[in-house]
Amino acid sequence: AQSVTQPDIHITVSEGASLELRCNYSYGATPYLFWYVQSPGQGLQLLLKYFSGDTLVQGIKGFEAEFKRSQSSFNLRKPSVHWSDAAEYFCAVGLNTGGFKTIFGAGTRLFVKA
Amino acid sequence: GAVVSQHPSWVICKSGTSVKIECRSLDFQATTMFWYRQFPKQSLMLMATSNEGSKATYEQGVEKDKFLINHASLTLSTLTVTSAHPEDSSFYICSALGLAQETQYFGPGTRLLVL
Numbered sequence: 001a002q003s004v005t006q007p008d009i010h011i012t013v014s015e016g017a018s019l020e021l022r023c024n025y026s027y028g029a030t031p032y033l034f035w036y037v038q039s040p041g042q043g044l045q046l047l048l049k050y051f052s053g054d055t056l057v058q059g060i061k062g063f064e065a066e067f068k069r070s071q072s073s074f075n076l077r078k079p080s081v082h083w084s085d086a087a088e089y090f091c092a093v094g095l096n097t098g099g100f101k102t103i104f105g106a107g108t109r110l111f112v113k114a
Numbered sequence: 115g116a117v118v119s120q121h122p123s124w125v126i127c128k129s130g131t132s133v134k135i136e137c138r139s140l141d142f143q144a145t146t147m148f149w150y151r152q153f154p155k156q157s158l159m160l161m162a163t164s165n166e167g168s169k170a171t172y173e174q175g176v177e178k179d180k181f182l183i184n185h186a187s188l189t190l191s192t193l194t195v196t197s198a199h200p201e202d203s204s205f206y207i208c209s210a211l212g213l214a215q216e217t218q219y220f221g222p223g224t225r226l227l228v229l
Contacts, residue, residue: 032216043120043207044158044220051216090157094218099163099171100146100211102218106157 002027004093006105013081014113021076021108023091032094033074034102035065039087047089050074061085086112117141118210120221127198128229135193135224137208143188144210148218149181152205164191198228 003026013019025031032051036044048059055067065076074091091105117140127133137147145166150158162172162183170183180202182194191210195202205225209218 043222049217104157
């Protein structure tokens with residue numbers, strides 16, 4: 001069965017430090033891959049997505065993610081974290097098999113300390 | 115572009131009443147919309163997939179008579195929580211599938227509190 005794993009429930013980084021959020025998926029083919037961010041009490045905002053082509057994708061707010069087929073991973077990175085980046089981050093897999101469906105990971109809560 | 119709105123943003127109601135939540139795609143037409151429920155500190159749980167002009171497809175364990183979904187136009191889907199009870203209190207989020215049918219765009223969510 002398809003699944004998305006975000007192994008870190010929460011991560012704390014210092015402001016200005018680099019960030020990497022991990023995501024692994026289980027699917028027979030290359031799926032559509034997404035990262036979303038959710039601030040408290042808000043909906044989800046799309047950070048970036050990968051469908052095909054260059055495996056390093058750039059997103060909004062200075063985020064990037066790299067698709068590694070051999071590891072079934074799609075980790076999110078940011079070179080320098082800002083306090084405003086504190087939020088919940090969701091990795092997701094989009095499947096188009098007779099109807100579109102998205103499977104979300106459990107989420108990683110990012111805390112940023114001054 | 116690709117903005118999705120929800121109304122209301124929050125609602126408090128008495129047990130036994132029905133509540134309607136609207137989801138609109140503001141600048142694009144969405145043949146497919148999704149309704150999710152999110153419990154505190156948890157991920158999104160897909161409730162149903164709504165297709166314009168046809169009946170919604172509900173996920174296993176979701177009562178279709180409890181959560182009525184109507185997708186009457188290419189820009190509007192509604193979720194009605196019928197005879198709401200305190201256990202229906204939650205954060206409800208809708209999303210719309212973009213024109214390329216590959217990316218979901220999410221609304222800001224509706225917080226429902228049933229007293």
